[in-house]
Amino acid sequence: MYSIYHFTLPALMWAMVLWRAPSALGGTRASRFLWGFLAAVAVALTTRPPEVDQVIRTLTGSPDLSVLVKHLAVLASNYSVLEYVIAVHGRGPQRARAAWLRLVAVVAAALALTVLFVFFFEHDPGAPPTRVTDAHLGDPAVRLYETIVYVYLGTATALSAKLFWSNRRSVPAGLLRAGVVCLASGSATGFIYTLYRVVFLARQESRPELPGRGTPDALSEILPVISLLLVVVGVGLPPLRTLVRYIGDQYALWRLHPLWSDLLHAVPSVAFGPRMGRTRDLFVAGDRTLDVAHRAFEIRDACLVLRDRSAATGAERPAQAAGEAAFPGWAPNARAEAEWLFSVLHEEPEASRGEPPPLSDSGTPAEEVAWLLKVAAAYGQLPRGGAAGTVQRSAGKEVR
Secondary structure, rough: OOHHHOOOHHHHHHHHHHHHHHHHHHHHHHHHHHHHHHHHHHHHHHHHHHHHHHHHHHHHOOOHHHHHHHHHHHHHHHHHHHHHHHHHHHHOOOOOHHHHHHHHHHHHHHHHHHHHHHHOOOOOOOOOOOOHHOOOOOHHHHHHHHHHHHHHHHHHHHHEEEEEEHHHOOOOOOOOHHHHHHHHHHHHHHHHHHHHHHHHHHHOOOOOOOOOOOOOOOHHHHHHHHHHHHHHHHHHHHHHHHHHHHHHHHHHHHHHHHHHHHHHHHOOOOOOOOOOOHHHHHHHHOOOOOHHHHHHHHHHHHHHHHHHHHHOOOOOOOOOOHHHHHHOOOOOHHHHHHHHHHHHHOOOHHHHHHHOOOOOOOOOOHHHHHOOOHHHHHHHHHOOOOOOOOOOOEEEOOEE
16 A cells, blocks of 8 residues: 555545535535535545554454445445536436436445445455455455446546536636546546456456455556546635635735725715725625725826816826836826826825826726736835925926
């Protein structure tokens, strides 16, 4: 047995089980089946370490019950992942009869494995638990037992791979679609593992005196690990997409905050959101996409109020700012808007005589946010007044 089975994979799967538990308890049918799949895989992997096998021996008195527990857990995981993919990507209305037939099939398979294992297997207290099947492949009961396991495993993995792959284009491109592709690849790898095991066991059975029979096979150990890791990545990518979006929204709020804070105090007539500090804003949990949009709209509304005030003075358009070249990489309009806002918000003497730059042509909320992020970045780089020798910009002129 490879050391990766001892602690790494079981710990990873139990961490996934705990992580997904809240969404399973209060979530959809698909969420519950996904959680059931993860829990069943965690149980199957937990039976592999010798320490766990010894605990099972001590509690039950059976020398190899861990093998039956592992295979029953594998059946449960196959059933759960198949129900999950049907619930998420199934085509057409779900029929209660078909769902019941799938449940009856897995229960019948589990009962058959239990009966064969308890009443027809040879149990050797001095042998490793895996030898209860691997060392008796010529026994009709063992052949039937292995047939049930691999027929069900092959059918479930093949159907799951087909459904995941055929529905990959029905989800948005990016991490979500990459997750579906990983799930399809993991299911396909599980099917390949099934075919390999069938061929491997058939060769073993045809040569009963083969030396080392019953010992672990390298490919039989590696393929399930690859399949499992692909499934774990596929399950984890959609939440990672949410995390990436959350971090991006928090970063946008951080960049917009200085301009938003100055406008909040300068234009109290605008209905701003909750007042909070820049650092405290980072500790707000939940989806922040709407918060970014609201903050952008608040900034835009405040800017429009300032434009109305400027228009009421009958101002003339000032000359181009001498310091525009100090902000390479920014669009001239964003830079000009930042300088004009800075002159107005910091009450520079000639601010009231400066006409604001043209409005941006943002057509969507995302474009508006992108525009204001440029304005806020340029605004943050402008020097604040009050220090000796500081250059202040006033309507496009440098004043000391």
